[in-house]
Amino acid sequence: MTSSRRRRPTLDDVAEAVGVSRATVSNAYNRPDQLSAQLREQILRVAGELGYPGPNPTARSLATSRxxxxxxxxxxxLSAAFSDxxxxxxxxALAKTVEPTGNALLLLPGREAQxxxxxxxxxxxxADIAVAYSLADGTPALEAVRARGLPLVVIDQPPLPDTARVGCDDRGGASLAARHLVELGHRRFGILAAPRLSGAAVSSAFHGTRERLAGYLDTLAAxxxxxxxxxxxxWLSASTARAAATDLLTASVRPTALLCMSDQLAFAAIAAAHRLGLRVPADVSIVGFDDTPQAAWSEPPLTTVRQDLAGKGRVAGELVMDLLAGEPVPPPVELPVSLAVRESTAAI
Incomplete structure (x- = not known):
């Protein structure tokens, strides 16, 4: 009995129909820069007419080791990440930088317990390479990257020896924020910090948290x-952050200024102040960190430490492409910060 199942078209079928070599058809998919735009368009059109779906990705990865x-x-x-x-x-910015190379992003989320x-x-x-985004010191996933021998790019943290990394001047940015409030005459401070601290000690498992807290405390001590x-x-739990800010603002001796380790924490602090009937900045000045788009149109507009978030992603993407091309690991890149002074701070 003859099977009615139709044979799947192959790369050779496309080559024969167009009248070119098998390698030329392969280049239309894998190395388009080797063909004229007109020839590539003709090959892809004929492939579509024949029903050829393109090279098998599994076979291609086995052949190229990529x-x-x-x-x-x-x-x-992922839900928390998408709200950040x-x-x-x-x-x-990273995705736009690597997109022309045809690479895809595989998101590997964390879990609440680790x-x-x-x-x-x-x-x-x-995957051919790993990008670690703001992970804690000693994260097991980083040891797994090392065990596989994958190239690694770190965004922000943790700092690792002989590893490509891009971050910002966290300590310098925090110092700018604290100095601004000191110069406005403030002397009673609250710090709304990222979790995993131990009291007032700089003992977070996150390098960025340690740096920002040190920047605040050193400047205030000076x-x-x-x-x-x-x-x-x-950082991303609005209700918990509002409760923490409320604790600061209802203390027996209320701070006149709050230093917040992210814009999201600062927005929560502003909301808490409004609920308590406090005026920002007349009763309490608030400073954030990051300068996300919402900072400019919050109520009031937020004074915050500006870092180049898009630049960070762009540099990370460039590091990814360099390492995939076999370039040596470059020195760490530290992007500068500045202070965006808006209406959430005022002299006491």
Whole structure:
């Protein structure tokens, strides 16, 4: 009995129909720069007419030892990551930078009970290179990257020896924020910090948190200020952050200024102040960190430390392409910061 199942068209069928070599058809998919635009368009048109779907990705990856994917390691869940405007801007810039190379991004999220994605997921991921986004020191996923021998690009943290990295001047930015408030005459401070601190000690597992807290505390200490209260709150949990800010603003001796380790924490602090009937900045000045788009149109517009989030993603993408091309690991890149002074701060 004859089977009615139709044979799947092959690359050779396309080559015969167009009247070119098999290698020329392959170049139309894998090395389009080797063909004229007119010839490539003709090959792809004929392939579509024949029903040829293109080279098998599994076979191609086996032949080239490349998967065409970049593993992007996150500390948080995907739902939390997608609600983080700073991450969104950075990831968008990275994606635009690597997009012309045809590489795809494979997002590996973390889980609530641990920092970073499970090591087993990293070991199983089909990727040519890994990008770690703001992970804690000693995250098991990073050891899995090392065990696989994958090239690694770190965005922000942790700093690792002999590893490509791009970040910003966290300590310098925090110092700018604290100095601004000191110069406005403030002497009672609250710090709304990222979690995983131990009291007032600089003991976070996250390098960026340690640097920002050190920048605040060193600058305040240099000004002779010791009236400082530190409260922790998750960066992306608005309700928890509002509660933490409320604790600071209802203390028996209320701070006149709040230093917040992210814009998201600062927005929560502004909301908490409004709920308590406090005026920003007349009753309390608030400073954020990041300068995400919402900072310019919050109520009031937020004074914040500006870092180049898009530049960070662009540099990370360039580092990815350089490492995939076999370039040596470059020195770490530290992007400058500045202070965007808006209407959430005022002299006391």
């Amino acid at each position: 998967t065409g994917a970049i593993a992007f390691l996150l500390d948080s869940s 405007p700073a991450l969104s801007i950075t990831l968008d 920092e970073g994605p499970p090591a087993s997921r990293v070991l199983a991921a089909q 000004a002779g200020i010791s009236d400082i209260t530190i409260t922790e709150a998750p």
